Amino acid sequence: MSDIQNKIQEEAKKALESGQVGLVIGWGAGSVPFKTTPVFIEKPEDVEKLVWNPVCVNNLAVYLPKMARDRKVGVVAKPCDIRSIVTLIREKQLKRENVFIIGLACGGVIDATKLASSALSEVPEVPSAETLREQCKVCDSRTPSVSDVTIGEATARAEDLKIEIEGLSEDRQAYWAEQFSRCIRCYACRQVCPGCYCDTCFCDRIEPKWTSKKATADEAWMFHATRAMHLAGRCIGCGECERVCPVGIPAVELARELNAIAKERYGFDPGSGEEEKPLLGSFTDGDYDPAHHSE
Amino acid sequence: MSEETTKLEEKTEQSTGPKEWQPSILAILCNWCSYAGADLAGSARMQYPETVRIVRVPCSGRADPMFVLKGFQKGFDGVMVLGCHPGDCHYAKGNYYARRRIALTADLLKALGIPPERFHFEWVSASEGNRFSALIKEFTAQVKALGPFEGVARKR
Numbered sequence: 001m002s003d004i005q006n007k008i009q010e011e012a013k014k015a016l017e018s019g020q021v022g023l024v025i026g027w028g029a030g031s032v033p034f035k036t037t038p039v040f041i042e043k044p045e046d047v048e049k050l051v052w053n054p055v056c057v058n059n060l061a062v063y064l065p066k067m068a069r070d071r072k073v074g075v076v077a078k079p080c081d082i083r084s085i086v087t088l089i090r091e092k093q094l095k096r097e098n099v100f101i102i103g104l105a106c107g108g109v110i111d112a113t114k115l116a117s118s119a120l121s122e123v124p125e126v127p128s129a130e131t132l133r134e135q136c137k138v139c140d141s142r143t144p145s146v147s148d149v150t151i152g153e154a155t156a157r158a159e160d161l162k163i164e165i166e167g168l169s170e171d172r173q174a175y176w177a178e179q180f181s182r183c184i185r186c187y188a189c190r191q192v193c194p195g196c197y198c199d200t201c202f203c204d205r206i207e208p209k210w211t212s213k214k215a216t217a218d219e220a221w222m223f224h225a226t227r228a229m230h231l232a233g234r235c236i237g238c239g240e241c242e243r244v245c246p247v248g249i250p251a252v253e254l255a256r257e258l259n260a261i262a263k264e265r266y267g268f269d270p271g272s273g274e275e276e277k278p279l280l281g282s283f284t285d286g287d288y289d290p291a292h293h294s295e
Numbered sequence: 296m297s298e299e300t301t302k303l304e305e306k307t308e309q310s311t312g313p314k315e316w317q318p319s320i321l322a323i324l325c326n327w328c329s330y331a332g333a334d335l336a337g338s339a340r341m342q343y344p345e346t347v348r349i350v351r352v353p354c355s356g357r358a359d360p361m362f363v364l365k366g367f368q369k370g371f372d373g374v375m376v377l378g379c380h381p382g383d384c385h386y387a388k389g390n391y392y393a394r395r396r397i398a399l400t401a402d403l404l405k406a407l408g409i410p411p412e413r414f415h416f417e418w419v420s421a422s423e424g425n426r427f428s429a430l431i432k433e434f435t436a437q438v439k440a441l442g443p444f445e446g447v448a449r450k451r
Contacts, residue, residue, distance in 0.1 A: 172408025177448050202361070210361060217448035222368045225407055225447075229360045232399050257406045258399060266395070280399070283391040289381070290398040290416045 004104065005052040007151045008076055011102050015074045016044040021100050025063055026076035027056040034112045038063070050076065054110045054127045059238045061085045061194040065093040074100040078109070079141035083236040083271025084194040086146060090276060091234075093197050103147025108136030111243075135239035135252065145272065176221065182247040183220035185213070189241035189251050190227065195234045202226060228254035233262045233279025236271040318372035318438040320347045322431075323362055325355045327385040328420045329377035335424030343428035344435040347375075355379065356389030360400040367409060368447055373438035375415040377430075383420065390418075412437050413444060 012024040028039030028049045036056045039049050060075050061084035067073050077085060082103055088094040107126050111133040127136070144150050187203070190196045202210045203223050211222045228251070235255035242252045262268045265288050268279045324330040330351050336343060348371075352358055355378025366374040376397055384390040397416045404414050415434050419427050 172406065173447070173449060174408070176407055181448070210365065218368050218446060221407075221447040222364060225364045225403065226361050228406075229364070229400065229403055232403070254403065254406055258402060261399070261402050265398075280392070280396055283388070283395055287391070287394050288398055289394060290401055291418050 004152045005050070008052055008102060008104075009047045009050050011149050011151070012041060012047045012050055012074060012076070013044050015100055015102075016041070016047070021072045021074040023067065023071070024050070024074035024076070024102075025060045025067070026050040026102075027052065027058065027060075034110075052076075052104070054108070055112055057109050057112070057133065057240075057243065059084055059192075059194055059240050061088060062192060062240075064088060064099060064194075065197045068094055068098040072098050072100060074102060076102045076104065077144070077147075078104050078106040079144050080106070080135075080139060080236060080238045080271075081194075082144045082146055083141060084238065086271045086273070087234055087236060088194065088197075091278060101144070101147040101149070103144030103150045105143050105150070105152040107142065108132050108139065133239060134242070135237050138237070138256075141271075176224075177217060179249050180220040180224055181217040183215065183217075183224070183249060184247060185215045185220065185223065186246060188244040188246065189249075192240045192244045193231075194238070194240075195231050195236075196227075202230075224249070224251060224254070227251070228258065231255045232258040233266075233268055234270055235259060316439075316443065317344065317346050318435060318443070319370075320373045320375065320431075320435065320438060321362075321366040321371040322347045322349050323355075323358045323374070323376045324349055324351055325358075325378045325385075325390075326351055326353050328379040328383065328418075329427065331421035332377075332419045332423045332427040335421065336428045337424075339424055341424055341428040343431040346435045346438075347431050354384065354386050354389035355393035355397075356384075356386065358393055358397065360396060360403070363397075363400050363404075363414065367404070367413075367444070370444060370446055372441075372444040373413045373415070373434060375417070375430075375434055377417050377419045377427075380418040380420055407447075409447075410441060412441055 008026065012026065015021045016024060022042065024041040026039055026041065027036040029051050030037045034055050036051060038058050038060055041047055041049060059081045060077060061081050064073065064075065064085065065088060082101060085094065085099060085101060089096050110127045110131045114131045190201060210226065211219050237252060237256055237259065239252045242250050245251065259270060262279055266279060324333060333349060355376060358376045363374050363376065378390045378393050381390060401411065401414055401416065405411055417430060419430065
């Protein structure tokens with residue numbers, strides 16, 4: 001593992017020294033064990049701050065639209081983060097030539113909240129089934145689809161995981177009402193999402209006022225439902241929204257469900273290729289017709 | 296209330312029975328087809344339930360999923376989106392974009408647990424006034440059977 005870490009530092013140093021990039025975004029040690037934090041390296045001598053271990057969960061693609069607007073930026077990225085980068089390029093929020101991708105092979109990352117309870121003294125090299133993050137259980141991207149440098153080889157999952165994600169409850173309306181009633185409208189889910197890059201989010205608009213600032217259950221419903229719709233066919237399922245939510249709303253479930261439909265019905269897999277058009281920005285003649293199926 | 300109006304109300308109640316609950320329905324109609332279809336239904340004096348509140352949009356492609364969500368948030372019992380038949384769009388392809396978008400909106404509503412019977416998407420042309428009135432009747436009956444929508448914030 002430290003091998004991979006050394007290689008990341010090496011590549012970052014090379015890129016910074018040659019002047020190829022002015023900034024490298026990666027993970028650094030956090031202030032508490034089992035936590036990492038994003039670090040922004042501008043000087044070659046600082047590359048030692050870069051770390052790699054299975055608690056490097058942050059999707060660093062979120063910084064790219066703003067930071068790589070006018071200059072080339074290096075970014076350390078897991079395969080899922082690269083799917084975000086691909087989506088950003090497709091949506092013209094990022095130029096391919098403005099990003100230097102240090103791609104990592106990944107065998108899944110750890111859910112730090114699960115780790116604390118399992119009382120481990122050090123971070124394991126490969127996450128075990130109990131500590132694996134929910135979205136890593138359903139993830140198929142093990143190697144970077146696009147990258148400038150690839151580090152490591154695809155790590156197999158700790159074991160053959162046949163873990164089923166808990167199904168949603170029967171009465172979904174009540175389920176979501178219960179979930180959204182906890183929402184305090186902090187918008188952390190939006191801030192951490194690489195897909196939420198709009199300059200003015202619909203929920204910050206005064207006119208038209210799509211949602212009010214009140215933290216009531218129906219306003220929260222409107223916010224989350226609209227956010228799910230805005231991420232349809234764009235969400236790559238990194239699960240960052242779920243991780244940062246202070247009240248534990250599983251917002252990614254909605255997007256995951258819409259993505260499954262997008263894949264099955266339109267053969268669209270967000271983050272899989274650079275050239276594709278966005279799902280809702282294109283159509284084909286033989287598209288599924290909701291008019292003939294609604295009754 | 297004057298005596299006369301009370302008598303009149305009593306008389307109406309006698310003739311039609313107590314006022315029945317009627318659903319309120321939000322209909323988002325394309326200006327070039329279904330809105331004109333609704334207009335035709337009106338000018339031809341075709342009867343359809345007064346449950347429907349019509350919002351005119353320039354194209355079904357303008358029917359933002361947020362309109363649908365907002366309708367449910369504000370407590371409409373049912374929402375429908377009507378657009379031009381495939382191939383007939385005034386703007387050549389707006390309804391093709393709508394087709395994908397509205398299909399996914401319906402899926403999102405399903406995922407959120409809103410009964411699919413409360414949402415309806417259909418192609419209605421400007422000449423289909425009778426079809427429009429039939430659709431409204433049908434959808435009204437369908438939503439009425441489900442009863443009032445208790446809102447998106449309903450808990451168990």
